[in-house]
Amino acid sequence: MKQSGTGGPLAGVKVIELAHVMAGPTCGRMLADMGADVIKVERVPDGDDARRDTIASGADEGDSYAFMMMNRNKRGIAVNLKTEGGKEVLERLLSQADVVIENYRHDTMQKFGFGYDELRERYPRLVYCAVSGFGRTGPYAERGGFDLIAQGMSGLMSITGEAEGRPPVKVGSPVTDITAGLLATMGVVSALYAREITGVGQMVDTSLYEAGITLTYWHSAICFATGDNPGALGSAHPLNAPYQAYETSDGWITIGGGNQANWLRMLSVLGAEELNDDPRFCDNNSRMQNKAALDEVLAPIFRTRASQDWLDDFERVGFPAGPIRSVREMHQDAQTLAREMVTTVQHSRLGALKTIGFPVKFSETPATITQGAPVYGEHTKEVLGEWGFDEAQTEKLIEEGAVIAA
8 A cells, every 4th residue: 555644743644635726735735744644636627727837847748847846745536526426435535534625615515515514523533624715704705715815915915025106016925825724734733633632623724814914923013003004115124124135246135133233243244333333223223213324324335245255254253144046046055955955756757856845854753755746546546445445336436437547
């Protein structure tokens, strides 16, 4: 038996993933990397929309790198829930599962007969995780959601970009999708822990909207305290200065002079100790109140030397600073490689593929990346066999169109 979860702190946990694109699959991927046996149930006939993203592998028509990034370590089956046979398959899977993840619209699962209320009656130990645009309650519960919409409505786009009055800018990464998946993972693991105490599963309900709100901690604190709406500051910080990117003679670097000790370290490298005697800059509150003047003084100094020269001197005195790297440069960085944040995984058709590593290191139960994303319907026969369908029953389900096997 080849299972997607082969080790890690969640070894033995069975997860049924009825999710597509990013937020739900992020949760499933995290659980799979931590050792859970995650069965990705894709719809018939098209499967997960992410398979057809434009950045294709170039070697396997229909499977994009985006899909392969989000679905490694999972086994995949294709099930048509509009058929009685397909519903029978899902019912059997859920009867032995610990967790189900779904990110369909509000009442989709209820229409199929697999909503939370129905499943709670049949399988009281099941942890039901729903990831949606706006959550399962409230006036927006029935709306669909996308990362861009959530970034706009959650306030993120009002604080992202160069300055007020400029066009709105979203965070480059789909942060509400990814963060919602991480929140869902936290919720699932917490619910599994609670189940060990109570013996009962529960609903885990989170959304892209709440993920976006969660990312406004600093800015919401400012708004609560002052009543003002904090606006876009470019790379600058709303509470500390200097804490931003500055242009050098050959590029840009970021600096973290947000506390007084680091401010003094920075001045020693810049050869500008006299700035600490300037009442406009003597402490953080003064620097924040005179931020424009501070930038006028610092910007010309930073442009006098190359980025690496500044970074070498800053490192020597223990001042936090760093280069602004491209994604490719990040992939090649020694720290990235030392932390195994770029690794390879074996795809059943394409061989070795690069992927992003698992970001949490466990000393006793390490997460492992053991297999690539499944080809559409790759594990249908294997999984059905493990869940008690004999060969004749499986072939009948295939003939009826209830399932698809690669």
